[in-house]
Amino acid sequence: MYNLKGLIVLFFCYSFSFLNSQSSSLIISDISCEGNDHTSESVIFREISISVGDTIKTEDLTKIFELTKFQILSTGLFNNVTLNVKNYDTKSQKGEVLITVEENWYLYPVPIFELADRNFSVWWNEQNKSLSRVNYGFRLSHFNLTGNKDPLKIKVHFGYTRKYELKYVFPYLSRDKKWGVGGSIFYSENREIAYTTKANKTQFAQLEDERKLLSRFRIGPEIKFRSDEHNFHALRLEYHHNKVDPYVSEVLNPDYFLNGKTDLQFFFLEYDFNHDKRSYRHYPLGGYLYFINLKKEGFGIFNDYDNLSITAGVEKHIPISQKLILSSRNKVKTNLIRNEVAFANNTGLGWDSDIVSGYELYVMDGSDFIISMNAIKFLVFDSNMNTVKWLPKQFRKMNMTLFLRSNFDLAYVNERKYKEGNHLNNRWIYGYGPAVDIIFFNNFIFSFEYSLNDIGESGLFFHNTIAF
Template structure:
């Protein structure tokens, strides 16, 4: 008797559990999207974690899914505003309305680029020399066909000459997980940073201003996006570099190693990114992780042999409204411990991600790098400027802005086993800096930073930086 009643008891308990869950679960009957013009509606839907027919355990779970979808959509850079509205048709049955306003996607802008590593080096050390400026035009469209496909074309001349084109198509298949990209670049330099002394760049330029170096790069690959926040990228490329004999024979035989005047090699690179930041242009909460591995020189006869891994992670924590803390770590390790060409032996100070605040005027060459950055951000005030018809582009007529007070402290060290004693004193040394600054966020993707920093060598200064998504 007991044995025969067990199945009935089991199904009774399951039924009771399901009935209890259905009382609080919510059903999304329809998701309606409006306001889009150029972007394809399926691109917006791809970023949503709420779709027609979805069932959520309760109303809070639905609200959380909408907040997550808003974060993903804003981080695409394709939308400047969006608003969700929930309409309850009957008890626990909802329609989700999403209204969007697209960002300005096409930027045919004059190209003003400094030849130096950053604005501060050009302004102070190079004394604002106009002959170190590149002028031209940059065409950037981040949504050419409406599929979040981006095209970049740069044509410039001046200190350097640059012809560059890059195209990305992120959604190639019906599942919208695979994408492709390609890049072509040709550059020429009239002046070359041929060596480092006192952790400062040494330059050479011919009296007749003729070109000293030619560089060609071609690169193609595929992307795989299995989830909202993660992207795998696989690169294959080839690069060719030629330098004048005065560089390779006289000034620095290690520029391309062994006094070589040319360098040819192919490379493979893998990159993984996981982005859980609330706003990738100026994050205050969440975290970001990136890992990259590159093998340069795929066959023995090529002119470079290196295998390098690089990683970075940033963690942001909103403590109370208006106050946020962040900790970021960067690292680089070279598995092949042979001496590398001077031009390829980059570590600290050569890019935005490897620049220590307070050391903007310096750079450190080496095989390995470790760096830690900490920042506190306090919102001082915010507002909106409405320029109306004074601005002819609708996307720029309303300008939201926020101003933050920041405190920062950075640590870093570079391992350079081939460093010559007393030549570059920052090699193989623990570095530290701290400072205070003002950050100004304009629209949703432009950030200006004005910072005072002081380093352990007792050097200090005011440093300016500006970043924009285009």
């Protein structure tokens, strides 16, 4: 009888001990960083969700460390990130987290040789690879000037577009790292002008005397507020002053600034909000993003242009497996003030990242639009490779990632005024096709897409992005 009781007690003690060992945890007693020779430790801590005192179950450790790694890589400041536990005490379950980073190269004083057109495909196919449509000059970019993730950009352009630009943002002005400030000044002038859109293709004009046809100037400050690692606010105030030669308003397009104007001045107020829970912002592998943008153009003493617009959208990225990701990005924009809009201010789709697959050679001007961009991405290759020893240490080890991607995009642009002869406006369009994405150093993204569209066209298109 006593032996039976002893066996029962021993069984329960063993079971309790087994269950307890299965539910072992890490209680974070300290978090430290190494390898951040230039970057402030506080910048890294600002990005991550884990903190001292957190309790993490052992079975969740790999997943949380992977998420933390991508949170840090999303800054664009590091080539590689690893997390390890050190000085772990099995009795108290307390341990320290060590974050090891390899910093990127931040300073790029490089000569400029870039295309003036919207993208490479437009220059190659529509402009006959003309070298006259190339900008050259000098650019100095520092993406982490004081180690506080504060980018400085200086540009001096000559060639097709003369451009001078200075921009600086300091995101961590306050002690709590929530408030930041910035400012920019910009001036450009063009001898050739995009004066109208016909058949959804931009039309250009240039005079034989090569005089300046367009000049643009803007200046203003911005305020940033980041309440936590996921919520971003920005408020920008700018003064804009744009001019065209009388030839533009009298001969080419009286509606370039509307009503034959040659001069346009207005104040510009913009508010941005992003709720960003994507695991890797440069090339999302999971999570979601909500964003909203409000713009008021024209108020106060400078109100030659009067418009109020709102843009909103959502992204969702669903990991089907470790290598397969389903992604969707949806965006809508509308003008709340329904006045006539000058041609120069009436941009819709075909610019920046708002491009439907297979329609890289077209623009769809419009006051309102909706676009849905969808993809299935498959990870083929992801590795850190050694390069050559004579390079700066930031380039001696290169991360390279390769994805296969399949796209399906859908969009609609509403245009009330400039619709004659532009057959892609006021109708649904779609495009699809396979693509290859190659990412170097976690920041340089090169995409090769073979796309088809609903009007029976197809082609190979190239895109590149620097994700700092």
